[in-house]
Amino acid sequence: xxxxxxxLVLLPLLGFAVTLLIPQKQEKLIAxxxxxxxxxxxxxxxxxxxxxxxxxxxxxxxxEITLFKSVGYEFYIDFYFDEASFVYLxxxxxxxxxxxxxxxxxxxxEEGYKRFFSTFxxxxxxxxxxxSAGNLETLFIGWEILGISSFLxxxxxxxxxxxxxxxxxxxxxxxxxxxxxxxxxWLSHHLWHENISFIKLNNYEIVHEHLAQHSxxxxxISLLLLLSAMAKSAxxxxxxxxxRAMEGPTPSSAVFYxxxxxxxxxxxxxxTYHFWEHQVSMRVVVIIFGLLTAILxxxxxxxxxxxKSQIAYSSLAQIGLIFIEIALGLEIxxxxxxxxxxxxxxxxxxxxxxxxxxxxxxxxxxFQPREKTIEDSWPKRLEYTLYILSLKEWNLDNMQYKYLWNxxxxxxxxxxxxSKPFFIGLAVLIFLSGLVLxxxxxxxxxxxxxxxxxxxxxxxxxxxxxxxxxxxNVFLSWWLIVFNHCxxxxxxSYNEHFGFTHHIWYLGGVLVAGFFGFWxxxxxxxxxxxVSLDQFYxxxxxxxxxxxxxxxxxxxxxxxxxxxxxxxxxxxxSHIHEDQFLLAFCVSLSLIIxxxxxxxxxxxxxxxxxxxxxxxxxxxxx
Numbered sequence: 001x002x003x004x005x006x007x008l009v010l011l012p013l014l015g016f017a018v019t020l021l022i023p024q025k026q027e028k029l030i031a032x033x034x035x036x037x038x039x040x041x042x043x044x045x046x047x048x049x050x051x052x053x054x055x056x057x058x059x060x061x062x063x064e065i066t067l068f069k070s071v072g073y074e075f076y077i078d079f080y081f082d083e084a085s086f087v088y089l090x091x092x093x094x095x096x097x098x099x100x101x102x103x104x105x106x107x108x109x110e111e112g113y114k115r116f117f118s119t120f121x122x123x124x125x126x127x128x129x130x131x132s133a134g135n136l137e138t139l140f141i142g143w144e145i146l147g148i149s150s151f152l153x154x155x156x157x158x159x160x161x162x163x164x165x166x167x168x169x170x171x172x173x174x175x176x177x178x179x180x181x182x183x184x185x186w187l188s189h190h191l192w193h194e195n196i197s198f199i200k201l202n203n204y205e206i207v208h209e210h211l212a213q214h215s216x217x218x219x220x221i222s223l224l225l226l227l228s229a230m231a232k233s234a235x236x237x238x239x240x241x242x243x244r245a246m247e248g249p250t251p252s253s254a255v256f257y258x259x260x261x262x263x264x265x266x267x268x269x270x271x272t273y274h275f276w277e278h279q280v281s282m283r284v285v286v287i288i289f290g291l292l293t294a295i296l297x298x299x300x301x302x303x304x305x306x307x308k309s310q311i312a313y314s315s316l317a318q319i320g321l322i323f324i325e326i327a328l329g330l331e332i333x334x335x336x337x338x339x340x341x342x343x344x345x346x347x348x349x350x351x352x353x354x355x356x357x358x359x360x361x362x363x364x365x366x367f368q369p370r371e372k373t374i375e376d377s378w379p380k381r382l383e384y385t386l387y388i389l390s391l392k393e394w395n396l397d398n399m400q401y402k403y404l405w406n407x408x409x410x411x412x413x414x415x416x417x418x419s420k421p422f423f424i425g426l427a428v429l430i431f432l433s434g435l436v437l438x439x440x441x442x443x444x445x446x447x448x449x450x451x452x453x454x455x456x457x458x459x460x461x462x463x464x465x466x467x468x469x470x471x472x473n474v475f476l477s478w479w480l481i482v483f484n485h486c487x488x489x490x491x492x493s494y495n496e497h498f499g500f501t502h503h504i505w506y507l508g509g510v511l512v513a514g515f516f517g518f519w520x521x522x523x524x525x526x527x528x529x530x531v532s533l534d535q536f537y538x539x540x541x542x543x544x545x546x547x548x549x550x551x552x553x554x555x556x557x558x559x560x561x562x563x564x565x566x567x568x569x570x571x572x573x574s575h576i577h578e579d580q581f582l583l584a585f586c587v588s589l590s591l592i593i594x595x596x597x598x599x600x601x602x603x604x605x606x607x608x609x610x611x612x613x614x615x616x617x618x619x620x621x622x
Contacts, residue, residue, distance in 0.1 A: 002062060004044060004047055004048045004065075004305055005048065005081065005156075007042065007044045008045060008048060008128065008468055009079065009128055009129060009132055012037065012041060012124045012128050012303075013125045014303045015036075015037030015041075015121045015124075016405070017031065018037070019033055019034065019114065019117055019118040019121055019327070027113055031104040031117065032114065033117075034117045034120065035100050035104075037121065038093060038096050038100055038124070038127040038183065039097065041093055041124075041128075042093035042094070043289070044084075045086075045089050045090065049086055049090075052081065057083065059080070059081070059082045059202070060080070060082075060572050061078070061079070061080050061134055061198075061199040062078065062134065063076060063077075063078050064076070064078065065077050065134065065195070066400070068505065068567050070501070070571075071196075072163055073189075073254065074195055075137055075571075076135070077133030077138050078133070078137075078197050078198075079132045079134045079138070080132065080134035080135075080198050080199060081132065081468060083332075083335070084270050084606075085484055087338070087339060088127075088260075088338075089132070091130070091259070091338070091339055091343075092124065092128065092260055094254060095254075095259050095342060095343070096120075096124050096260075098345070099120070099350075099372045099424060100117075100253060102251055102254075103116065103117070103120070103249075106251055107249065110249075112156055112158075114284075116153075116251075116252070117154075119149050119152045119153055119156075119546070120251075120255070121148075121188040122150035122152075123146060123256070123261070125142075125145060125261055126141075126144075126145025126149060127261070129140070129141055129142030129145065129508035130143055130267070131267065132537040134193055134197050134198055134199065134402075135197045136181060136184065136188065136196075137570060138186070139181075139183065139271075140178075140181050140182070143177075143228075143232075143264075144559075144566075145177075145561070146232075146250055146261055146264065146450070147171065147177075149173075149244070150167075150170060150171070150174065150261060151167050152258065152598065153248045153252040154166055154170055154244075154245050154248045154252075155167035155247075155248075155607055156168035156605075157247070157541060158607045158608070159536070159538055159541060159607075159609060160228050160608075160609065161608055162247060162604050163248065164460040164536060164607040164608050166244040166245065166247045167247070167603070168596075168599055168600065168603055169241055169243060170241045170245050171485070171596070172405070173400075173601050174232065175595045176231045176592060177227065177228040177231030179588045179591055180224045180225070180227040180228035180590065181225070181228045182570070183224050183584065184221050184228070185286065186574070186584055187217050188221060188441065190577075190578040191218065191221065191565060194532045200273060201272065201274050203579070207275060208278070211304075217274075218276075219281065219562035221227065221275070221278060222279055222282045225268060225269070226285065227270050228265070229265035229268045229269050229323075229379065232262075232264050232268070233262055233266060233319050233323075234264025234267040234319070235290070235291055235293045235322075235443075237315075237396055237399065238396075239293060239296065239297060239316060239393070239396055240400065242257055242312045242313070242316055243308070243312045246308040246312060248351065249456050250308075250350065253308060253349050254349035255351050256344050256504065257315070258315055258345035258348070260342065262315065263319065263322075263338050263342060264328060266319060266334065266338060268420075269323065269326045269327075270331060270334065270571075272275070272324060273331065277329065282339070283327040283328075286323055286326065286327035287323075287328070288320075288329045289320075290320040290321065290323030292320070293317070293320030293621065294318075294320030295317075296390075297314070298313075298314075298317045298395055299386060299390040300393055300472040301317060302390065302396070305362075311348045314345075315341060315345045318341045319341070320342070321335050321337065322338060340545050346432060356473060362592050375387075383487060389533070408465060408468065408469075408593065409468070409469050411465055412466055412469030414470050415462055415465060418462065418463065418480070419473065421474055427463075431486065431487070432489065434452070434456055434490050435490065437452070438490070438576070449494055453494045453580070453583050453584050454491070454580070454586065455491075456487050456488075456490050456491035457488060457491040457583050457587055458584035460483070460486075460487025460588060460590055461484070461593075463480045463481075463484045464484040464590050464593045464594045464597060467480035467481050467484070467593075467594070467597040468593050468597040468600070470533055471534055472532055472534060473530055473532070473540045474604075474605060475518065475521060476600060477601055478517055478518060478521065478601060479514070480597075482510060482514035482516075482557065484590055484594055485506070485507060485510045485557070485594075486507065486510075487508055488572060488590060489503055489507050489572070492575050492576060492587075494573045495576065498556055502575070505564045505566070505567055505568040505571060506569070506571060508564055508565075508568075509564050510556070510565055513553040513554075513556065513563070513565075514557065517554065519556070521550075521605075524539060524543065524605070525541075531605060533600070533601065533604050534609060535604065535608075536603065536604050536608020537606070537608065538607060538608045538609050538610035539606050539608060539610070540608070542610070543606075546606075547606045550605070550606065551606075554599070554601065554602050557598055558599075559591065560593075560595065569591065572587065
């Protein structure tokens with residue numbers, strides 16, 4: 001059984017690695033490799049399902065490997081298999097098989113044929129890890145993979161303006177969900193005093209004992225998990241990103257935002273249901289947001305002129321109902337509903353190009369007047385108001401900019417003084433003073449030591465805000481992100497047990513990636529002279545190797561699970577005390593914004609319309 005579960009997780013990753021080795025021109029080999037590994041994965045799932053049924057549907061938990069262990073902390077990989085895992089894995093294998101077959105012909109002779117299939121298998125690996133995860137740490141690895149693969153597939157047509165712009169928008173919402181899980185892990189460390197596994201969450205006695213003593217922490221964990229689920233599944237008020245994610249190819253829209261990825265938020269609630277099932281307030285909140293989403297998405301779907309957007313909002317309305325079913329404890333009904341919605345939306349998205357063609361023909365040769373609907377019986381003022389609001393998608397996109405991103409940009413724009421040499425030197429001096437103070441910590445008053453971590457974390461937050469709003473100097477923006485990580489490490493180092501080894505885990509990958517990314521930007525500037533953040537330059541068109549290398553460096557800085565920085569971020573939060581909420585808030589906000597700043601740097605330098613002096617000026621809507 002252990003070997004079968006290991007194969008289940010490793011096969012998609014192995015398929016992704018093999019795809020990277022196949023030459024770009026070998027389209028048939030790339031497609032056959034993808035289909036082969038998906039079939040092998042499905043057969044492995046069938047074998048695991050056979051033994052699972054034979055053992056009486058007994059829950060399987062496998063603690064695989066411990067990556068890091070210190071005083072009061074253990075980061076380990078854990079796998080878990082139950083009926084929810086089986087349903088999601090079956091859906092994933094079956095739908096991905098259909099999409100891979102469909103894409104063999106749909107993507108034929110596309111410039112990014114290999115890039116599509118490799119990203120597709122990368123997404124499939126992340127999905128498998130999320131669904132098979134046995135604790136939040138393992139789930140977060142797959143969660144991050146889903147996020148970056150979504151960004152890459154939405155921006156698949158990377159030489160166009162709108163796909164890249166919308167990919168950044170979607171990633172910004174995903175980043176909120178990422179930090180929601182990070183903060184949930186932080187509170188879980190203080191609630192359980194360990195990295196809790198999902199199998200322990202199913203034990204009512206253990207959960208009740210801990211929540212009875214720390215009820216507010218339990219409510220905080222539940223709300224943070226709900227925030228992550230809402231961001232990933234586009235639940236109100238995060239609904240506006242879903243139709244914008246349809247900028248990618250039709251197969252990726254079908255597998256991501258019609259069937260699999262968009263239901264991962266519901267899976268997170270199912271997986272953690274036994275933790276919050278006795279919190280009545282949490283269940284009421286889930287029902288309210290699910291009902292709002294179902295109503296608003298239904299109204300928006302009825303006025304869409306774009307078929308992909310119409311399908312997206314129709315799917316979203318069903319996801320809102322699924323959230324309600326989960327909150328009511330109807331887990332089996334929710335799983336059946338997820339499967340039905342996934343298959344239907346996949347089918348609708350795959351036939352959407354043909355449907356548009358047929359509808360255009362019908363308009364010319366078989367025109368029929370519009371039939372009366374229930375809205376025609378409403379008062380005209382109400383009908384027109386709902387129509388305009390639905391057409392504007394309830395202004396959710398503007399609300400996010402007004403209350404979320406614009407305040408951050410306005411604050412960052414007032415930090416222009418940070419780019420001046422005097423203030424940079426002053427910041428370095430304060431940082432060095434903090435290091436000296438850390439070595440003589442015993443001689444400093446306790447009240448000072450308690451407030452210093454928050455001060456340093458706030459300085460780091462200012463650095464990354466300036467990086468996020470920098471419009472010209474790409475090198476300044478890049479180094480401000482690196483310095484932000486250094487400030488965070490210094491702030492947390494004043495808490496106990498965060499020693500030299502922890503700094504190596506956290507800052508080792510950050511510093512290496514920082515110098516490597518800087519070297520790439522310098523090389524690019526020598527070749528092109530113009531490397532800035534004032535527009536999209538699209539240098540991936542000519543510098544494909546630099547594009548891949550810089551993306552990897554940026555992912556390391558963002559804490560993606562390909563370097564020790566990923567474990568280092570979890571270590572940082574494990575050493576923030578439960579009464580240091582402001583410190584946790586500053587650090588989490590820094591991680592949100594540094595991920596956005598990194599994607600923004602990558603997008604503006606390497607993605608978008610490619611402009612050279614010997615080319616014509618490419619318009620923004622190209």
